[in-house]
Amino acid sequence: MKRLILFLSIIFLAIAVSPAYPYWIWTPKTGKWINPKTAVKSTPKEQLDFAKGLYDIKKYEDAKREFKKLLRSYPKSAEAAESQYYLGIIEEAQGNLYEAYLAYQKVIDKYPFSERIQEIIGREYKIAEAFMAGEKRKALGVQLPVENPSIEIFTKVIDNSTYGPLASAAQYKLGLVLKGLMRYYEAEEAFNKVISNYPDSEWAEAARFQIASCRASLSRSSDYDQGATREAKEKFENFVREHPDAQLSRDAEKNIEQLREKEAESNYNIARFYEKQKDYTAARIYYNDVINNYSFSPWAAKCLERLQIMEKTEKRKK
Numbered sequence: 001m002k003r004l005i006l007f008l009s010i011i012f013l014a015i016a017v018s019p020a021y022p023y024w025i026w027t028p029k030t031g032k033w034i035n036p037k038t039a040v041k042s043t044p045k046e047q048l049d050f051a052k053g054l055y056d057i058k059k060y061e062d063a064k065r066e067f068k069k070l071l072r073s074y075p076k077s078a079e080a081a082e083s084q085y086y087l088g089i090i091e092e093a094q095g096n097l098y099e100a101y102l103a104y105q106k107v108i109d110k111y112p113f114s115e116r117i118q119e120i121i122g123r124e125y126k127i128a129e130a131f132m133a134g135e136k137r138k139a140l141g142v143q144l145p146v147e148n149p150s151i152e153i154f155t156k157v158i159d160n161s162t163y164g165p166l167a168s169a170a171q172y173k174l175g176l177v178l179k180g181l182m183r184y185y186e187a188e189e190a191f192n193k194v195i196s197n198y199p200d201s202e203w204a205e206a207a208r209f210q211i212a213s214c215r216a217s218l219s220r221s222s223d224y225d226q227g228a229t230r231e232a233k234e235k236f237e238n239f240v241r242e243h244p245d246a247q248l249s250r251d252a253e254k255n256i257e258q259l260r261e262k263e264a265e266s267n268y269n270i271a272r273f274y275e276k277q278k279d280y281t282a283a284r285i286y287y288n289d290v291i292n293n294y295s296f297s298p299w300a301a302k303c304l305e306r307l308q309i310m311e312k313t314e315k316r317k318k
Helices: 002-017 044-056 060-073 076-095 097-110 117-132 151-159 167-180 185-197 204-219 225-243 247-276 280-293 297-315
Strands: 026-028 031-036
Touching: 026 097, 044 060, 060 076, 076 097, 076 117, 076 297, 097 117, 097 151, 117 151, 117 167, 167 185, 167 204, 167 297, 185 204, 247 280, 247 297, 280 297
Parallel strands: none
Antiparallel strands: 026 031
16 A cells, blocks of 8 residues: 555656756756756857757747847857847847837947948838838837837937938938928928938938928918918929929929919908908008919909909998
8 A cells, every 4th residue: 555655656746847847957067957948058159050040940939039048148249239130130020110120229229330230220211111101010018109100210210320321311201201290390300401411312302392391281280370371382482493304393383383372362361351341451452462463363353353342332432
């Protein structure tokens, strides 16, 4: 009976211990028990090669764990920068674009002498373009910016390489994102930086057009003043004069016509205000201004009609 109890106890202990056994190994060299799952290779190169091997066969989660081990154990090694880079590559491959950007940016911040810097800036730029195009904001446990993440990422691309090959494009597209969010004053500032910082870039001409477009958008807002309309029109007119053959000049001319129409409408409304106040002299000035300066506008016909009504009213009073 005692033998049976002893036999059953041994089996019970074997079953209880066996699941944990593979995770711990005795190493005579260190005189310690180690967990192979958390152990690191003896050199950073071996650890990097091991992690890359897992990446190559697309075992991404295992590869991430091994790259992070290298960063913890060999943070000052040359391989550490490469490990951080691969963490970004994996996040990008998994579709976690914002986390990929954060991982890439750590390479630039912590390992500025990495040979990957220019490639990383290019990858960040493409991620910003993806968010600009409406890419879903997928991230694991990361709080994304309130608005389009491309604002943050384009700004970083500019900071990372102020006069690099992608800086002017990033500056221009930053302006487009801000404009799309109706943050017109900030967008105009971004476009102005394209002109002042990169005057010879391919984006400078388009930036001038976008500045005028921002002014036009402001003139259409609920709190616009007539000065904004006039300023937008002048900027478009300057653009057409300076770039008569540009493709954007056709769009500028359309905008000029729309803004002229808006000016005519505004002057008509001012004239109507004075007419209702029975200040016929002031009303007549604004009606005539529309007739003389916006003769092809439908508002000119309305102004002429109001002048005729005013004349009849004044005659009846006499």
